[in-house]
Amino acid sequence: MTALRIIGVGSPSGDDRAGWEVIDRLKPRIPVEWSIELIALDRPGSGLVEWLANVPECWLVDAIQVEGVPGRCLQPGLDELLQADVATAGSHGFGLSESLNLAATLGLLPQRLELHCVTIREADIFGxxxxTAVNAGVNGLVSRFHERLVKQFDHTATFKGGVGSLGSSSGSSVRS
Amino acid sequence: MTDSRRIQIDVPALTRVEGEGALHLRVEGDSIKQLQLSIFEPPRYFEKFLEGRHFSEVPDIVARICGICPVAYQMSAVQALEQAFGVEPDPWVKQMRRLFYCGEWLQSHALHIHLLALPDYLGYDSAIGMAADHPEAVQRGLALQALGNEIIRLFGGRSVHPVGARVGGFHHAPSLADVQALHNRLQGARIQAEALTRWCAELPMPDQAEDFVCVALSHDDQYPFYEGRLLSSDGLDIGADAWEHHFHEEHAPHSTALWALLNDQPYLVGPLARLNLNKQRLPDPVAENLERTGIHFPSRNMFHSMLARAVEIEVAIHEAILLTQDYRPPEQPYVDVSPRAGIGYGMTEAPRGMLWHRYETDDAGLIQSARIVPPTSQNQARIEADLHHSLTAFGLAHSDDEIRLHCEKVIRNYDPCISCATHFLRLKLERDA
Incomplete structure (x- = not known):
């Protein structure tokens, strides 16, 4: 059974692919026996809900558009996102906040959910x-993810005498 | 001196449609003086982008026109290009294209019913609000949508803007194990789909009959997705190459999308038009389930569009089960294609209605010209006519909010994809009493 699912949400457009890049760069560094599922989703809309369900822990990575410095890694709280304005302008407008709201209403959020956002600028979504800044931010996030996973895997293997399952995360996280 | 009042309402967003549009409504006393559905998204120039491109690039480019119905754009395009090159896909390719299409109908119809239209009938502003009181209905919708997405991923590599289709067939054939797993999931979803039809039939629908011309593909022995001739309820029976002789497109001053007319009149494409013209092509179990609802087709009630979508979800699952049960991966999932100079036409049934493509190519297979007629632009004139009729039947002595909601329900019956045709409705309502 998958103990952890890491989902990168994005699109092919420039820095909006930050979530995908995290998955691509993390994938070769994760041994199969760790039972970690790495998924890249292309603007899933409400389809994100199916990927949040049936897994105990999920780390969700997405780009977030800001006016400030690009390439920074933020961890917005789940409550913060759930209380964001719900734009119901059609399924095209069914974004991360709406999908998390729907999953929460249906009781389909994983037991443990972490949100990781990489800041991007509107001008950098072409190409x-x-x-350069977002590339560095993505590399930083991938390194932090990997360090945490190595630590958790070692901890689990040492103290539980087995492989293939993750203990609880030590990083800051949002509980549903 | 008579009392005079002028009311103007601006709604910043018509929610739960795809794209951005506006409705301008001016009422004097008890009559509608002006009613205009405006699409103001800027033109996207896809047809121009295609000029000079190699034919092999076309399926991936046209898939970008719509995030909801990319398969339809790919299928009409490959059909047209294969005709231009004199290529006939083999039976495996034709069957798998039909299966690919089943995935798109399934995800698009399930999305529209459960997340876009259903809140209207159960009295909610959004699917999120509705989910608290009707979690099983929303979960059913999400499950059906996920199943549709899975089919698209199987052939397309991903469910949004899939990349698996090519002129001549597919780049990749799914493995036997993957298709067998899909087959089992489809079997499990059949009961959900049957229940959905019965459930939709019991929703409170306005009882409003009106006259309109239906236009849809029709095929001798199958419910139309990917093949067939184009029929209308008033006797038209043509191939794709004759579309331009019977239909014409024109600009309306208030819309950036072209309006398509048949014999200078509005017409309907989409699930209700398809079911009205193809009821006899329904698979027996689907026809029997529909018969038990007591609602009869052909129907002149546009509000039966949602039920027609539910019926088509059943059709898609039924077809997908048949198409996956004896699946064998082929030696090569495409037929070889040699380009030549020519003109080709393609028409298939997108979830929202018939989608017509025409391409002219040169000897090297470069696109010389492209023309794409999406279903929503075909339905624009019909939506305006429907709004006139439906609002008159509904009555204008309602509050502005009630009138706005009714207009939105009428528009949502068409599941318009305004982004394809050129994302919310701004309603400007003026009353002069």
Whole structure:
């Protein structure tokens, strides 16, 4: 059974692919026996709900548009996102906040959910490459994820005498 | 001196439609003086982008036109290009394209019923609000949508803007194990789909009959997705190459999308038009389930569009079960294609209605010209006519909020994809009493 699902949400457009890049760069560093599922989703809309269900722990990575410095990693609280304005302008407007709201209403959020956002600027969503700043931010997030996973896996293997399951995360997280 | 009042309402967003549009309504006393559905999204120039591109790029480019119905754009395009090159796909390709299409109907219809339209009938502003009181209905919708997405991923590599289709077939054939797993999931979803039809039939619907011309594909021995001739309820029976001789598009001053007319009249495309013209092509179990609801088709009630979508979800699951039960991966999932100069036409049934493509190519297979007629632009004139009729039947002695909600319900019956045709309705209502 998958103990942890890491989902990168994004699109092919420039820095909006930050979530995908996290998954791509993390994938070769994660041994299969860790039972971690790495998923890249292309603007899933309400389809995100199916990926949040039936897993005990989920780390969700997405780009977040800001006016400030690009490439920073933020962890917005779940409550913060759930209380954000719900734009119901059609399924095209069914974004992260709406999907999390729907999953929460249906009781389908994982037991443990972490939100990780990489800041991007509106001007950098054109083209196919990450900007220098967002590229560095993605590398930083991938390194932090990997360090945590190594630590948790070692901890689990040492203290539980087995492999393939994760203990609880030690980083800051949001509980549903 | 008579009392005079002028009311103007601006609603910043018509929620739960795809794209951005506006409705301007001016009422004097008890009559509608002006009613205009405006689409103001800027034109997207996809047809121009395609010029000079190699034919092999077309399926991936046109998939970008819509995040909800990319399969339809790909299927009409490959059909047209294969005709231009004199290529006939083999039976495996035709069957799998039909299965690919089942996935799109399933995800699009389940999305529209449960997340976009249903809140209207159960008295909620949004699916999120509705989910608290009707969690099982919303979960059913999400499950059906997920199943549709899975089918699209199987052939397309991903469910949004899939990349698996090519002129001649598919880049990749799904493995036997993946298709067998899908087959089992489809079997499990059949009961959900049957229940959905019965459930939709019991929702309170306005009883409003009106006259309109239905236009849809029709095929001798199957409910139409991917193949067939184009029929209308008033006797039209043509191939894709004759579309331009019977239909024409024109600009309306208040809309950035072209309006399509048949014999200078509005017409309907989409699930209700398809079911009205193809009821006899329903698979027996689906027809029997529909018969038990007591609602009869052909129907002249546009509010039966949601029921037609539910019926088509059943059709898609039924077809997908048949298409997956004896699946065998082919040696090569496409037929070889040699480009040549020519003109080709394609028409298939997108979830929202018939989607017509025409391409002209040169010897090297470069696109010389492209023309794409999406279903929502075909339905624009019909939506305006329907709003006139439906609002008159509903009565204008309602509050502005009630009138706005009724207009939105009428528009949502068409599941318009305004983004395809060129994301919310701004309603400007003026009353002069």
């Amino acid at each position: 196919q490459q990450l900007s």
